[in-house]
Amino acid sequence: MKNTYIFTPEAKGFLIKGFIVGLILLAIGIAMNWNAGVGGGDHHGHAATLRTHLIANIYTVVLYGFWIGVTALFFLSATTLALGGWHIQIQKVLLAIGGTLPFSILLLAIFFAVFNHDLFHWTHDLYDPNSATYDAILASKRDYLNMGRFWVFAIAIFVLVLGLYFLWNKNLNEMDTNPSVKLFDKSRAIAAASIFILAMLVNTFGSWDWAMSIQPHWYSTMFSWYLMASAAVGMFSILFIIVFYLKKNDYLPHVNENHQHDVAKYMFAISIFWTYVWFSQFMLIWYANIPEETIYFTKRLHGYAFMFYISLALNFILPFLALMKRDSKRKSKLVLTIAVFIIIGHWFDFFNMIVPELIEGGGGFNLISVGAFVALASVFIYIALTTLSKYKDLSSSTHPYIKESYGHHI
Amino acid sequence: MSTTNKFLVGMFDDDQTLLKAVESAKNSGIEIAEAFTPFPVHGLEHKMGLRPTKxxxxxxxxxxxxxxxxxxxxxxxxxxxxxxxxxxxxxxxxxxxxxxxxxxxxxxxxxxxxxxxxxxCNLYPGKQPKIIDPRLTDNMFALTFDISGDNEQTSKITEFLNNEGAVEVFEKDI
Incomplete structure (x- = not known):
């Protein structure tokens, strides 16, 4: 029985090939958009340059990857705190998805340090009444929207997220070598802290600062849980794909269709939750019809209508109809297919949050987007699998709750 | 319903014994009319061979x-x-x-x-409950067998139930 994951050269080769294909697509996309924005202004005042295309699309994928890592840690904490037992065998996979956090945090820090003027409109000189670009509305928000506050919050979030990841990693690794109830109690304490920090601080301020403030005039109180729900579905889909891959290679012998059924249930349930938040945000703004609020959807429906509706189809209609029946949640090949579509659908959703604001009027989705997604997704999965191969005990077979996971039956 | 059927009831005091009895009843071709448990027993519906609910x-x-x-x-x-x-x-x-x-x-x-x-479930307001044994909502488990048409089955099933560890076997008209 294999209980340590070996990251085989074939798997590595596959991901490296994926990375190279992504880079090639990115290069073709760059060549095709080489003259983007040259010659200046369309009817929106300024045209997106190649630089904007690259930054917007890569940032989208990085942010998606960061939030997938955060939701993986959040879900691990939530089930641990609720004394869940079924996930024990796959908790190392969750932790390995969290293992991409140092990488995504590094990339985010680079974006905030180097490209903050490209991403955040409010970083420009808007607060000086004598300046030509003075913006009275944003000036009233200057206590929140300023670079000093932004960096304090960003660094706090980075430190907290990394700290929680390393605490989890240490705790579960100690549990493998020297299991005890005391360690388990400690993991529940970490879980309690994680839930508060990840959901209340990281999710709230992270989504406000890094996604919502890209459109600084607009705000929505539903935005942060809309963003987290979006990433959570992507995380469960990736979890399912990795577990399926491990099962196919004879790892995790006691994981059966019951555990896969539970992951598929989460994909189904959080998809509906995402739709609920997405629709609530849309419907209230549509119904009230206040210009300062509708601007968000105007930008998405004019030029990005296809992306807008396809993300609803992929993220709601498809999983809702395909995963509704109990039997279909237990057919792992079907769920695998849906998982791939969901990952793409929520990438589109993240795209809709960010890119239409930076590249107005359409044209933001091209080979640069696809290339950035394929290349970075390969890197993220490569890091997750490398992390996974470092665990001595893949299925946590000495965990106090492992028997509950073995006997899980629904 | 007006017609009554005659049932042979085997009482068990453990869910695992009941599960085993269901399995060997299947193997020896004895048809179980219904199983009664005070709580949902995992895997019972698979062992009974019940079709999934619609x-x-x-x-x-x-x-x-x-x-x-x-x-x-x-x-x-x-x-x-x-x-x-x-x-x-x-x-x-x-x-x-x-x-x-x-x-x-x-x-x-x-x-x-x-x-x-x-x-x-054939339930409606004012329905008179047909109770096999009041202990079935508390701590006992039961398997029932329809013996209304066939009297020579009775002794065979009684023996089977005793072998399987039933604590009590009795007949009941419902």
Missing amino acids: LHTAGFVFGATGLVTAFSLMAFANAVNYPTNYGGKPTFALPAWIPIMFELTVLFSAVGMVISFYYL
Whole structure:
């Protein structure tokens, strides 16, 4: 029985090939958009340059990857705190998805340090009444929207997220070598802290600062849980794909269709939750019809209508109809297919949050987007699998709750 | 129902013994009429060979009915029969109807499934309960066998039940 994951050269080769294909697509996309924005202004005042295309699309994928890592840690904490037992065998996979956090945090820090003027409109000189670009509305928000506050919050979030990841990693690794109830109690304490920090601080301020403030005039109180729900579905889909891959290679012998059924249930349930938040945000703004609020959807429906509706189809209609029946949640090949579509659908959703604001009027989705997604997704999965191969005990077979996971039956 | 059937009841005091008895009854070809347990026993429905419930399908059909009802009523009233201009808003206002469509989907599927469930379980207001043994809601488990047509089965099943660890075997007319 294999209980340590070996990251085989074939798997590595596959991901490296994926990375190279992504880079090639990115290069073709760059060549095709080489003259983007040259010659200046369309009817929106300024045209997106190649630089904007690259930054917007890569940032989208990085942010998606960061939030997938955060939701993986959040879900691990939530089930641990609720004394869940079924996930024990796959908790190392969750932790390995969290293992991409140092990488995504590094990339985010680079974006905030180097490209903050490209991403955040409010970083420009808007607060000086004598300046030509003075913006009275944003000036009233200057206590929140300023670079000093932004960096304090960003660094706090980075430190907290990394700290929680390393605490989890240490705790579960100690549990493998020297299991005890005391360690388990400690993991529940970490879980309690994680839930508060990840959901209340990281999710709230992270989504406000890094996604919502890209459109600084607009705000929505539903935005942060809309963003987290979006990433959570992507995380469960990736979890399912990795577990399926491990099962196919004879790892995790006691994981059966019951555990896969539970992951598929989460994909189904959080998809509906995402739709609920997405629709609530849309419907209230549509119904009230206040210009300062509708601007968000105007930008998405004019030029990005296809992306807008396809993300609803992929993220709601498809999983809702395909995963509704109990039997279909237990057919792992079907769920695998849906998982791939969901990952793409929520990438589109993240795209809709960010890119239409930076590249107005359409044209933001091209080979640069696809290339950035394929290349970075390969890197993220490569890091997750490398992390996974470092665990001595893949299925946590000495965990106090492992028997509950073995006997899980629904 | 007016007709009564004769049942042989084997009482067990442990769910694992009951599961084993169900399995060996299957193997030796004895037909079990019904099993009674005070709590859901995992895997019992698989061992009994019961077909999965169709209640979910009924729930889907009821839900779809609710969705169509809500949509058609609102579309007919607001857009066709009596279109009213509220501040220039569209009369065919699909996004605004979705919450109501959702509510009616939930209402129809919930009420419909409760009624279907009562119908399938043969329950209705004023029904006189047929109680095999009051201990079955407390700490005992039972397997029942229909012996109304066949008297020579009785001794065979009694022996089988005693071998399987039943603590009590008796006959009951229901």
